[in-house]
Amino acid sequence: MAEIRVENLRKEFGAFTAVEDSNFVVEDGEFFVMLGPSGCGKTTTLRMIAGLELPTSGQILLGGENVTMRRARERDIAFVFQLFALYPHMNVRKNIGFPLLAQGMPASEIRQRVEETAKLLRIDHLLNKSVSGLAGGDRQRVALGRAIVRRPKCFLMDEPLGTLDTEFRDLMVHELRELHNRIHATTVYVTHDQMEAMSMADKIAVMNHGIIEQFGTPREIYDRPATMFVADFIGSPPMNFLGFGGGLARGAREIMVQGAKVTVPEVREDVAPADMALGIRPEHIRFDDKSGLRGAIYGTEYLGTTQIAAVETADGIIKARVPAEIRLNPGDQVGLSFNSARLSLFDKKSGRAVRTSIHDLASQGRVHHG
Amino acid sequence: MSLTTAHSVVAPTATSKRIAGTIVVVYALISMVPLLWIFATSFKTPPDSIAYPPKILFQPSVEGYCNLFTTRTRQTPDYINSLGPATTFCDETTRKRNMVIAGPSNFLPRFVNSLIIAFGSTFCAVFLGTLAAYGFSRFKVPLADDLLFFILSTRMMPPIAVAIPIYLMYRELGLSDTALGMILLYTAVNVSLAVWLLKGFIDEIPREYEEAAMIDGYTRLQAFWKTVLPQATTGIAATAIFCLIFAWNEYAFAALLTSGTAQTAPPFIPAIIGEGGQDWPAVAAGTTIFLVPILVFTILLRKQLLRGITFGAVRK
Numbered sequence: 001m002a003e004i005r006v007e008n009l010r011k012e013f014g015a016f017t018a019v020e021d022s023n024f025v026v027e028d029g030e031f032f033v034m035l036g037p038s039g040c041g042k043t044t045t046l047r048m049i050a051g052l053e054l055p056t057s058g059q060i061l062l063g064g065e066n067v068t069m070r071r072a073r074e075r076d077i078a079f080v081f082q083l084f085a086l087y088p089h090m091n092v093r094k095n096i097g098f099p100l101l102a103q104g105m106p107a108s109e110i111r112q113r114v115e116e117t118a119k120l121l122r123i124d125h126l127l128n129k130s131v132s133g134l135a136g137g138d139r140q141r142v143a144l145g146r147a148i149v150r151r152p153k154c155f156l157m158d159e160p161l162g163t164l165d166t167e168f169r170d171l172m173v174h175e176l177r178e179l180h181n182r183i184h185a186t187t188v189y190v191t192h193d194q195m196e197a198m199s200m201a202d203k204i205a206v207m208n209h210g211i212i213e214q215f216g217t218p219r220e221i222y223d224r225p226a227t228m229f230v231a232d233f234i235g236s237p238p239m240n241f242l243g244f245g246g247g248l249a250r251g252a253r254e255i256m257v258q259g260a261k262v263t264v265p266e267v268r269e270d271v272a273p274a275d276m277a278l279g280i281r282p283e284h285i286r287f288d289d290k291s292g293l294r295g296a297i298y299g300t301e302y303l304g305t306t307q308i309a310a311v312e313t314a315d316g317i318i319k320a321r322v323p324a325e326i327r328l329n330p331g332d333q334v335g336l337s338f339n340s341a342r343l344s345l346f347d348k349k350s351g352r353a354v355r356t357s358i359h360d361l362a363s364q365g366r367v368h369h370g
Numbered sequence: 371m372s373l374t375t376a377h378s379v380v381a382p383t384a385t386s387k388r389i390a391g392t393i394v395v396v397y398a399l400i401s402m403v404p405l406l407w408i409f410a411t412s413f414k415t416p417p418d419s420i421a422y423p424p425k426i427l428f429q430p431s432v433e434g435y436c437n438l439f440t441t442r443t444r445q446t447p448d449y450i451n452s453l454g455p456a457t458t459f460c461d462e463t464t465r466k467r468n469m470v471i472a473g474p475s476n477f478l479p480r481f482v483n484s485l486i487i488a489f490g491s492t493f494c495a496v497f498l499g500t501l502a503a504y505g506f507s508r509f510k511v512p513l514a515d516d517l518l519f520f521i522l523s524t525r526m527m528p529p530i531a532v533a534i535p536i537y538l539m540y541r542e543l544g545l546s547d548t549a550l551g552m553i554l555l556y557t558a559v560n561v562s563l564a565v566w567l568l569k570g571f572i573d574e575i576p577r578e579y580e581e582a583a584m585i586d587g588y589t590r591l592q593a594f595w596k597t598v599l600p601q602a603t604t605g606i607a608a609t610a611i612f613c614l615i616f617a618w619n620e621y622a623f624a625a626l627l628t629s630g631t632a633q634t635a636p637p638f639i640p641a642i643i644g645e646g647g648q649d650w651p652a653v654a655a656g657t658t659i660f661l662v663p664i665l666v667f668t669i670l671l672r673k674q675l676l677r678g679i680t681f682g683a684v685r686k
Contacts, residue, residue, distance in 0.1 A: 050581075050585060051585070052584075071584070072581070072584045072585045073584055073585065073586070073588060073589070077585060078585065079582065079585045081581070082578075083576055083578055085576065085579050085581070085582040087600075088601065089600040089601065098583070099586035099587055102583075102592075103587055146582075146586070150586070150587075
């Protein structure tokens, strides 16, 4: 196992820049997820780490060794593809043993290693079956088997659960994390699904347009989004934004939003007057008749334990997660109040978060400004 | 499920099955009449073969096959009577026509030439075509589209348009009437078809297979050999049949460029001359035998051929 260090990695396809000067470190044994919408450069980054794509510039270090220009087969990594890439002309046993065959390992040892691996993944009863008859989850397990049988330096996974049914997917998310807890392999996992990322990752990099918008633990990313893109991409429903104007002074604790006073975490930097946005997670909104910030119920989504209420305000629709028991009818006038300790402030133009007291907790929370 | 079967996918009724079956059988029969005619003619005697009205029912004879494989000379009845008793069936039929067998004909060597040239050129075309198709499919080849169009454009003119230059070229190069020359020529014609067909098949094979193999420690060539090739067999088989049929049936160049040692069966068969003109039963016998290899090859590969032709038509 090894640490992966990516330095100033850049990839251009003609005039299009797929990955722009990426920097990150995946520590030994860490489960690292690259999360972002399609076309954001996460798969290209992964393929460069794998050696399937050569970077335009920058460096990739695997366990301290510079492998930037090495061939894929010389990097000692394993890759799990979205379509699994199980060889249809081989059975499960041959598929799992295929990487060992390349190393010229004796047949008896291959047999033993394949069986060990199959047992670990609970597919030992399928070894002699053809891969084409397998169910989605089992195919996934075979693909994982082919990756772990070689005991490589690290695992790279490209949306490995993307083609599975929701039911299987939840199961595999659990299994993958459990597997990682057992073998502690450095893993880079690419997905566009925030649920997968949040539930599996030790660290997440949120990417957009080839740029890493934020790098951090799932908690940091959810609680202290570094940019409006991250705030909007993570969370379901995503973070709400309310516009406000004027500058901010270090130490400020209050802002004016739509004529109402809103208490916010203490501001830690001076911001020149500009268009700003207040970011509020739906679960940090309460209905409060005394609040000056008002809106009308637009609609509700009943979710059992909670409900999502859409409230029409002067600055667009705000979604609030409120207890399911509250009776709400379209048109009802409500006042909105927020959990002031959990609010985020953004500069609308650059999308960057303003430094406030919520960042104090994050001593190691690196805020990357793209 | 029942909804689907009841409304959108209707099970064919007995009547519609019967109608469809009848159409297929009638069409098959019509297509097979010329073949049956050739086959029947090959078992007629020369007089029966040119009888008018044509004989549907006749006394079968293998004289055509005898004549195909032998050359004969006319002799006086006295000379024939002076010979010992006929040892083979062919001897006997030949003597009845006041002739004796002088030796084997050139049919067998011509047939062997056809086999060598057709299979040789098919192998070369498919081999080169597979590699080229893989290259075009997987790598960024500069001007790939133009090159592919150029490759295809070699098929756009009638081959006979270049017959004279090729004839002169071959004469200069000493390739006239050689098996090598014919293999090169048919390979050149077929390779464009092979590249285009195979590129389609290889495009359909996800590149993740080779990428997986290359990450797992194989070189690109090994990855190609172990993961792409086994999955391309269907396409390769289908392509091989198309190439083989072309090379096997080709007449114009064979007639022009081969005359002796490298002559193939197609120009040889129609030139079989018997007593008093064309020996139709022998020609028909030659044609019948000529059909066999392609028939066997197609039957052996029929599964791949069917899958190959419909490959890619339906998304899995």
